[in-house]
Amino acid sequence: MSHPVILFEGVGKKFRRSLKADLLYGFQDASRSLFRRKPLEHLRSDEFWALRDISFTAGAGECIGIIGPNGAGKSTLLKLVNGDYRPDRGRIAMRGRIKSLIRLGTGLQPMLTGRENIYIQCAQLGLDKRATDATLDEIVAFAGLEKTLDAPVRHYSDGMYARLEFSIATCLPTDILLVDEVLAVGDIAFQIRCLERLDSLKCNGTTVLFVSHSEMTIRHVADHCLLLFDGEALAFGETDKVFLKYYQSIGYLDRQLKPLGTSPEIPADFAGVASIRALAVKGQENAGGVKVFTGQPVDFEVSYFASVPVDSAGLVLQFWNQADILIATTHSDTDGHRLSLKPDGGRLRLALPFLSLIPGIYRVAGGFVSAGDWLGYGGHLLTLVVAQKQGQAYEGLISIEAKVSNAE
Structure with missing residues:
Protein backbone atom coordinates (compact mmCIF):
# COMPACT_ATOMS: atom_id res chain seq x y z
CA MET A 1 0.00 0.00 0.00
CA ILE A 250 -10.67 -16.70 24.76
CA GLY A 251 -10.55 -20.50 24.89
CA TYR A 252 -13.80 -20.97 22.98
CA LEU A 253 -12.30 -23.69 20.80
CA ASP A 254 -10.64 -25.44 23.74
CA ARG A 255 -13.58 -26.07 26.07
CA GLN A 256 -14.00 -29.63 24.82
CA LEU A 257 -10.42 -30.40 25.93
CA LYS A 258 -11.16 -30.18 29.67
CA PRO A 259 -12.67 -33.68 29.98
CA LEU A 260 -9.58 -35.11 28.26
CA GLY A 261 -7.37 -34.22 31.20
CA THR A 262 -5.46 -31.33 29.63
CA SER A 263 -6.49 -29.06 32.49
CA PRO A 264 -4.92 -30.46 35.68
CA GLU A 265 -5.94 -29.27 39.10
CA ILE A 266 -4.40 -25.90 39.89
CA PRO A 267 -2.48 -25.97 43.20
CA ALA A 268 -2.98 -23.18 45.71
CA ASP A 269 -0.27 -20.55 45.94
CA PHE A 270 2.26 -21.23 48.69
CA ALA A 271 5.83 -20.12 49.42
CA GLY A 272 7.16 -23.43 50.77
CA VAL A 273 10.84 -24.31 50.87
CA ALA A 274 11.64 -22.54 47.59
CA SER A 275 9.46 -20.23 45.50
CA ILE A 276 9.65 -17.72 42.66
CA ARG A 277 9.65 -14.14 43.92
CA ALA A 278 9.44 -12.47 40.51
CA LEU A 279 9.31 -13.50 36.86
CA ALA A 280 10.17 -11.11 34.03
CA VAL A 281 11.03 -11.12 30.34
CA LYS A 282 14.46 -9.68 29.80
CA GLY A 283 14.35 -6.08 28.61
CA GLN A 284 10.61 -5.52 29.20
CA GLU A 285 8.40 -3.95 31.86
CA ASN A 286 5.89 -6.20 33.56
CA ALA A 287 3.16 -3.55 34.03
CA GLY A 288 -0.01 -4.53 32.18
CA GLY A 289 1.51 -7.66 30.64
CA VAL A 290 4.60 -8.45 28.58
CA LYS A 291 4.37 -8.56 24.78
CA VAL A 292 6.25 -11.22 22.82
CA PHE A 293 5.85 -12.83 19.39
CA THR A 294 5.19 -16.37 18.23
CA GLY A 295 8.35 -18.00 16.90
CA GLN A 296 10.71 -15.51 18.54
CA PRO A 297 13.26 -16.35 21.29
CA VAL A 298 12.23 -15.32 24.81
CA ASP A 299 14.50 -14.99 27.84
CA PHE A 300 12.87 -15.22 31.28
CA GLU A 301 14.59 -13.84 34.36
CA VAL A 302 13.64 -15.65 37.57
CA SER A 303 14.19 -14.24 41.04
CA TYR A 304 13.74 -16.90 43.73
CA PHE A 305 13.89 -17.40 47.50
CA ALA A 306 14.84 -20.55 49.38
CA SER A 307 14.52 -20.95 53.13
CA VAL A 308 17.08 -23.78 53.18
CA PRO A 309 19.67 -25.08 50.70
CA VAL A 310 18.11 -27.27 47.98
CA ASP A 311 20.53 -29.61 46.21
CA SER A 312 18.29 -30.93 43.43
CA ALA A 313 15.27 -29.07 42.10
CA GLY A 314 13.53 -28.48 38.81
CA LEU A 315 12.14 -25.16 37.55
CA VAL A 316 8.65 -25.46 36.03
CA LEU A 317 6.72 -22.76 34.16
CA GLN A 318 3.12 -23.31 33.04
CA PHE A 319 1.28 -21.32 30.36
CA TRP A 320 -2.51 -21.11 30.88
CA ASN A 321 -4.88 -19.47 28.38
CA GLN A 322 -7.88 -17.27 29.17
CA ALA A 323 -10.15 -20.30 29.60
CA ASP A 324 -7.78 -21.75 32.26
CA ILE A 325 -6.63 -24.46 29.88
CA LEU A 326 -3.00 -25.50 30.40
CA ILE A 327 -1.48 -25.03 26.94
CA ALA A 328 2.21 -25.70 27.53
CA THR A 329 4.77 -26.45 30.24
CA THR A 330 8.53 -26.02 30.34
CA HIS A 331 10.60 -28.04 32.82
CA SER A 332 14.32 -27.68 33.45
CA ASP A 333 14.45 -31.43 34.16
CA THR A 334 13.72 -32.23 30.48
CA ASP A 335 17.41 -32.25 29.58
CA GLY A 336 18.45 -33.75 32.94
CA HIS A 337 19.58 -30.40 34.32
CA ARG A 338 18.97 -30.10 38.08
CA LEU A 339 19.27 -26.87 40.01
CA SER A 340 20.98 -26.15 43.30
CA LEU A 341 19.16 -23.36 45.13
CA LYS A 342 21.05 -21.18 47.57
CA PRO A 343 19.51 -20.11 50.88
CA ASP A 344 18.25 -16.51 50.88
CA GLY A 345 17.66 -16.71 47.11
CA GLY A 346 19.23 -15.77 43.81
CA ARG A 347 18.52 -15.25 40.11
CA LEU A 348 18.11 -17.71 37.23
CA ARG A 349 17.71 -17.38 33.47
CA LEU A 350 15.36 -19.57 31.42
CA ALA A 351 15.76 -19.27 27.65
CA LEU A 352 13.17 -20.35 25.08
CA PRO A 353 14.85 -20.32 21.63
CA PHE A 354 11.45 -20.63 19.87
CA LEU A 355 8.17 -19.49 21.48
CA SER A 356 5.60 -22.09 20.41
CA LEU A 357 2.53 -20.33 21.81
CA ILE A 358 0.12 -18.98 19.20
CA PRO A 359 -1.24 -15.41 19.56
CA GLY A 360 -3.26 -14.95 22.72
CA ILE A 361 -3.03 -13.88 26.35
CA TYR A 362 -1.47 -16.34 28.78
CA ARG A 363 -1.10 -16.54 32.54
CA VAL A 364 2.35 -17.81 33.48
CA ALA A 365 2.42 -19.89 36.68
CA GLY A 366 4.92 -22.26 38.23
CA GLY A 367 7.63 -22.82 40.79
CA PHE A 368 10.20 -25.41 41.87
CA VAL A 369 9.65 -29.18 42.14
CA SER A 370 11.61 -32.00 43.74
CA ALA A 371 10.80 -35.71 43.72
CA GLY A 372 7.50 -34.93 41.98
CA ASP A 373 6.27 -32.46 44.63
CA TRP A 374 6.02 -28.69 44.51
CA LEU A 375 8.48 -26.86 46.76
CA GLY A 376 6.53 -23.65 46.17
CA TYR A 377 3.98 -22.46 43.62
CA GLY A 378 2.80 -19.12 42.18
CA GLY A 379 -0.44 -19.16 40.19
CA HIS A 380 0.01 -15.81 38.43
CA LEU A 381 3.65 -14.85 38.04
CA LEU A 382 3.28 -12.95 34.76
CA THR A 383 0.77 -12.02 32.05
CA LEU A 384 2.23 -12.89 28.65
CA VAL A 385 0.68 -11.27 25.57
CA VAL A 386 1.67 -13.25 22.49
CA ALA A 387 1.21 -11.53 19.13
CA GLN A 388 2.13 -12.38 15.55
CA LYS A 389 4.26 -10.49 13.09
CA GLN A 390 2.53 -9.13 9.99
CA GLY A 391 2.61 -11.64 7.17
CA GLN A 392 2.73 -14.64 9.50
CA ALA A 393 -0.17 -16.97 10.28
CA TYR A 394 -0.41 -19.58 13.04
CA GLU A 395 -3.23 -22.02 13.72
CA GLY A 396 -3.94 -24.68 16.32
CA LEU A 397 -2.87 -24.53 19.97
CA ILE A 398 0.90 -24.31 19.48
CA SER A 399 3.36 -23.68 16.66
CA ILE A 400 6.02 -26.37 16.15
CA GLU A 401 9.46 -25.35 14.95
CA ALA A 402 10.67 -27.33 11.96
CA LYS A 403 13.57 -27.31 9.51
CA VAL A 404 13.05 -28.49 5.95
CA SER A 405 15.84 -29.58 3.59
CA ASN A 406 16.16 -31.47 0.35
CA ALA A 407 16.20 -35.24 0.73
CA GLU A 408 19.30 -36.91 -0.62
Missing part, protein backbone atom coordinates in the same frame (compact mmCIF):
# COMPACT_ATOMS: atom_id res chain seq x y z
CA SER A 2 1.84 3.07 -1.28
CA HIS A 3 -0.32 5.82 0.25
CA PRO A 4 -2.43 4.60 3.17
CA VAL A 5 -5.29 6.79 4.33
CA ILE A 6 -4.70 5.75 7.96
CA LEU A 7 -1.30 4.77 9.35
CA PHE A 8 -0.56 3.59 12.91
CA GLU A 9 3.08 2.97 13.85
CA GLY A 10 3.78 1.65 17.35
CA VAL A 11 0.97 3.75 18.84
CA GLY A 12 0.41 3.72 22.59
CA LYS A 13 -2.07 5.54 24.82
CA LYS A 14 -2.00 5.49 28.62
CA PHE A 15 -4.49 6.68 31.21
CA ARG A 16 -4.49 7.28 34.96
CA ARG A 17 -6.77 5.60 37.45
CA SER A 18 -7.32 8.62 39.70
CA LEU A 19 -8.03 12.34 39.25
CA LYS A 20 -5.12 13.23 41.55
CA ALA A 21 -2.65 11.28 39.41
CA ASP A 22 -4.19 12.72 36.25
CA LEU A 23 -3.65 16.30 37.43
CA LEU A 24 -0.14 15.67 38.79
CA TYR A 25 1.18 13.71 35.81
CA GLY A 26 -0.56 16.04 33.37
CA PHE A 27 1.35 18.97 34.87
CA GLN A 28 4.61 17.00 34.78
CA ASP A 29 4.11 15.98 31.15
CA ALA A 30 3.23 19.54 30.14
CA SER A 31 6.41 20.76 31.82
CA ARG A 32 8.51 18.18 29.99
CA SER A 33 6.92 19.19 26.69
CA LEU A 34 7.53 22.90 27.44
CA PHE A 35 11.24 22.26 27.94
CA ARG A 36 11.33 19.93 24.92
CA ARG A 37 12.22 16.85 26.92
CA LYS A 38 11.26 13.38 25.73
CA PRO A 39 8.07 11.90 27.21
CA LEU A 40 8.55 9.22 29.84
CA GLU A 41 8.50 5.71 28.40
CA HIS A 42 7.75 3.82 31.61
CA LEU A 43 4.49 3.72 33.55
CA ARG A 44 4.15 5.65 36.78
CA SER A 45 2.01 4.72 39.76
CA ASP A 46 -1.73 4.63 38.90
CA GLU A 47 -1.01 4.58 35.14
CA PHE A 48 -1.89 1.83 32.68
CA TRP A 49 -1.67 1.29 28.93
CA ALA A 50 -5.09 1.43 27.27
CA LEU A 51 -3.33 0.76 23.94
CA ARG A 52 0.25 -0.32 23.41
CA ASP A 53 2.36 -0.84 20.29
CA ILE A 54 -0.52 -0.77 17.78
CA SER A 55 0.50 -0.82 14.10
CA PHE A 56 -1.69 -1.16 11.02
CA THR A 57 -2.60 0.59 7.77
CA ALA A 58 -5.88 1.18 5.96
CA GLY A 59 -6.21 2.23 2.33
CA ALA A 60 -8.88 4.08 0.38
CA GLY A 61 -12.10 2.09 0.06
CA GLU A 62 -11.01 -0.40 2.73
CA CYS A 63 -12.92 -1.37 5.87
CA ILE A 64 -11.01 -2.49 8.95
CA GLY A 65 -13.11 -4.41 11.47
CA ILE A 66 -11.88 -3.91 15.04
CA ILE A 67 -12.81 -6.77 17.35
CA GLY A 68 -12.06 -7.88 20.89
CA PRO A 69 -13.68 -8.14 24.32
CA ASN A 70 -15.00 -5.19 26.31
CA GLY A 71 -12.20 -2.99 27.61
CA ALA A 72 -9.74 -4.11 24.93
CA GLY A 73 -9.18 -0.54 23.64
CA LYS A 74 -11.39 -0.49 20.55
CA SER A 75 -13.18 2.79 21.31
CA THR A 76 -9.91 4.37 22.47
CA LEU A 77 -8.38 3.57 19.07
CA LEU A 78 -11.26 5.28 17.25
CA LYS A 79 -10.94 8.34 19.50
CA LEU A 80 -7.25 8.57 18.62
CA VAL A 81 -8.16 8.60 14.93
CA ASN A 82 -10.89 11.17 15.58
CA GLY A 83 -8.48 13.48 17.42
CA ASP A 84 -10.24 13.18 20.81
CA TYR A 85 -6.99 11.80 22.29
CA ARG A 86 -3.34 12.26 21.46
CA PRO A 87 -1.00 9.25 21.44
CA ASP A 88 1.63 8.97 24.17
CA ARG A 89 3.86 6.86 21.94
CA GLY A 90 4.24 6.16 18.23
CA ARG A 91 2.87 7.96 15.18
CA ILE A 92 -0.56 8.39 13.57
CA ALA A 93 -0.92 9.74 10.04
CA MET A 94 -4.20 10.34 8.20
CA ARG A 95 -5.35 11.88 4.94
CA GLY A 96 -8.75 13.47 4.40
CA ARG A 97 -11.91 14.41 6.27
CA ILE A 98 -13.16 12.34 9.19
CA LYS A 99 -16.76 11.65 10.17
CA SER A 100 -17.35 9.75 13.39
CA LEU A 101 -20.25 7.76 14.82
CA ILE A 102 -18.65 6.91 18.15
CA ARG A 103 -21.02 8.13 20.86
CA LEU A 104 -24.73 7.67 20.25
CA GLY A 105 -26.68 10.92 20.22
CA THR A 106 -23.79 13.31 20.89
CA GLY A 107 -24.17 14.97 17.48
CA LEU A 108 -27.87 15.73 17.92
CA GLN A 109 -29.53 18.55 19.83
CA PRO A 110 -32.28 16.98 21.98
CA MET A 111 -34.44 20.11 22.17
CA LEU A 112 -34.58 20.51 18.39
CA THR A 113 -36.65 18.49 15.95
CA GLY A 114 -35.28 15.85 13.63
CA ARG A 115 -35.64 18.25 10.68
CA GLU A 116 -33.73 21.03 12.47
CA ASN A 117 -30.98 18.61 13.45
CA ILE A 118 -30.60 17.52 9.84
CA TYR A 119 -30.02 21.11 8.70
CA ILE A 120 -27.51 21.74 11.50
CA GLN A 121 -25.57 18.54 10.87
CA CYS A 122 -25.54 19.05 7.10
CA ALA A 123 -24.23 22.59 7.60
CA GLN A 124 -21.36 21.12 9.62
CA LEU A 125 -20.67 18.80 6.70
CA GLY A 126 -20.37 21.82 4.42
CA LEU A 127 -23.80 21.77 2.77
CA ASP A 128 -25.75 24.98 2.30
CA LYS A 129 -29.54 25.14 2.67
CA ARG A 130 -30.22 24.45 -1.00
CA ALA A 131 -28.00 21.34 -0.98
CA THR A 132 -29.62 20.15 2.26
CA ASP A 133 -33.09 20.66 0.77
CA ALA A 134 -32.06 18.45 -2.13
CA THR A 135 -30.90 15.60 0.09
CA LEU A 136 -33.46 15.92 2.89
CA ASP A 137 -35.94 13.41 1.48
CA GLU A 138 -33.21 10.83 0.97
CA ILE A 139 -31.96 11.21 4.57
CA VAL A 140 -35.46 10.93 6.02
CA ALA A 141 -36.39 7.95 3.85
CA PHE A 142 -33.21 6.08 4.76
CA ALA A 143 -33.78 6.71 8.48
CA GLY A 144 -37.47 5.82 8.20
CA LEU A 145 -38.51 8.80 10.32
CA GLU A 146 -41.12 10.43 8.10
CA LYS A 147 -43.76 10.42 10.85
CA THR A 148 -41.49 11.80 13.60
CA LEU A 149 -39.37 14.22 11.57
CA ASP A 150 -40.87 17.30 13.25
CA ALA A 151 -40.86 15.89 16.80
CA PRO A 152 -38.14 16.90 19.29
CA VAL A 153 -35.24 14.48 19.22
CA ARG A 154 -35.44 14.01 23.01
CA HIS A 155 -38.53 11.91 22.40
CA TYR A 156 -36.66 9.55 20.05
CA SER A 157 -35.68 6.03 21.11
CA ASP A 158 -32.03 4.90 20.94
CA GLY A 159 -32.78 3.13 17.68
CA MET A 160 -34.29 6.29 16.17
CA TYR A 161 -31.25 8.29 17.34
CA ALA A 162 -28.94 5.82 15.63
CA ARG A 163 -30.94 5.78 12.41
CA LEU A 164 -30.97 9.56 12.13
CA GLU A 165 -27.29 9.98 12.99
CA PHE A 166 -26.15 7.27 10.59
CA SER A 167 -28.33 8.59 7.79
CA ILE A 168 -26.96 12.14 8.16
CA ALA A 169 -23.33 11.02 8.54
CA THR A 170 -23.42 8.85 5.41
CA CYS A 171 -25.52 11.04 3.12
CA LEU A 172 -22.31 12.36 1.56
CA PRO A 173 -19.05 10.52 0.80
CA THR A 174 -16.26 11.21 3.28
CA ASP A 175 -12.62 10.14 3.36
CA ILE A 176 -12.71 8.36 6.75
CA LEU A 177 -15.76 7.03 8.61
CA LEU A 178 -15.56 5.79 12.21
CA VAL A 179 -18.38 3.53 13.42
CA ASP A 180 -18.54 2.22 17.01
CA GLU A 181 -21.45 -0.15 17.78
CA VAL A 182 -23.99 2.38 16.51
CA LEU A 183 -25.80 -0.31 14.53
CA ALA A 184 -26.30 -2.50 17.60
CA VAL A 185 -29.44 -0.58 18.63
CA GLY A 186 -31.08 -0.69 15.20
CA ASP A 187 -33.52 -3.29 13.94
CA ILE A 188 -32.49 -5.96 11.41
CA ALA A 189 -33.98 -4.15 8.40
CA PHE A 190 -32.10 -0.96 9.25
CA GLN A 191 -28.85 -2.85 9.84
CA ILE A 192 -29.12 -4.38 6.37
CA ARG A 193 -29.63 -0.92 4.85
CA CYS A 194 -26.61 0.37 6.80
CA LEU A 195 -24.39 -2.43 5.54
CA GLU A 196 -25.46 -1.71 1.98
CA ARG A 197 -24.71 1.99 2.53
CA LEU A 198 -21.25 1.14 3.90
CA ASP A 199 -20.55 -1.01 0.84
CA SER A 200 -21.55 1.92 -1.35
CA LEU A 201 -19.27 4.31 0.56
CA LYS A 202 -16.36 1.88 0.23
CA CYS A 203 -16.91 1.75 -3.53
CA ASN A 204 -16.62 5.56 -3.54
CA GLY A 205 -13.26 5.45 -1.72
CA THR A 206 -14.28 5.91 1.92
CA THR A 207 -12.03 4.22 4.48
CA VAL A 208 -14.07 2.70 7.32
CA LEU A 209 -12.97 1.71 10.83
CA PHE A 210 -15.78 -0.44 12.16
CA VAL A 211 -16.13 -1.61 15.77
CA SER A 212 -18.72 -4.27 16.55
CA HIS A 213 -19.31 -7.36 18.66
CA SER A 214 -21.47 -8.82 15.87
CA GLU A 215 -19.45 -11.35 13.92
CA MET A 216 -22.03 -11.43 11.13
CA THR A 217 -21.80 -7.67 10.65
CA ILE A 218 -18.01 -7.63 10.71
CA ARG A 219 -17.75 -10.49 8.22
CA HIS A 220 -20.11 -8.69 5.83
CA VAL A 221 -18.39 -5.33 5.75
CA ALA A 222 -14.72 -5.79 6.81
CA ASP A 223 -11.89 -6.41 4.36
CA HIS A 224 -9.40 -7.03 7.18
CA CYS A 225 -9.66 -7.29 10.96
CA LEU A 226 -7.63 -6.04 13.91
CA LEU A 227 -7.90 -8.11 17.12
CA LEU A 228 -7.31 -6.20 20.37
CA PHE A 229 -6.86 -7.77 23.79
CA ASP A 230 -6.08 -5.66 26.88
CA GLY A 231 -4.78 -2.88 24.64
CA GLU A 232 -2.52 -5.16 22.62
CA ALA A 233 -2.85 -6.05 18.94
CA LEU A 234 -2.90 -9.84 18.87
CA ALA A 235 -3.54 -10.19 15.14
CA PHE A 236 -4.19 -8.18 11.98
CA GLY A 237 -5.15 -9.69 8.66
CA GLU A 238 -7.85 -11.69 6.91
CA THR A 239 -11.20 -11.66 8.71
CA ASP A 240 -11.60 -15.47 8.93
CA LYS A 241 -8.14 -16.01 10.37
CA VAL A 242 -8.43 -13.15 12.88
CA PHE A 243 -11.78 -14.44 14.19
CA LEU A 244 -10.16 -17.86 14.62
CA LYS A 245 -7.42 -16.20 16.69
CA TYR A 246 -10.14 -14.47 18.72
CA TYR A 247 -11.84 -17.77 19.54
CA GLN A 248 -8.53 -19.40 20.38
CA SER A 249 -7.53 -16.48 22.62
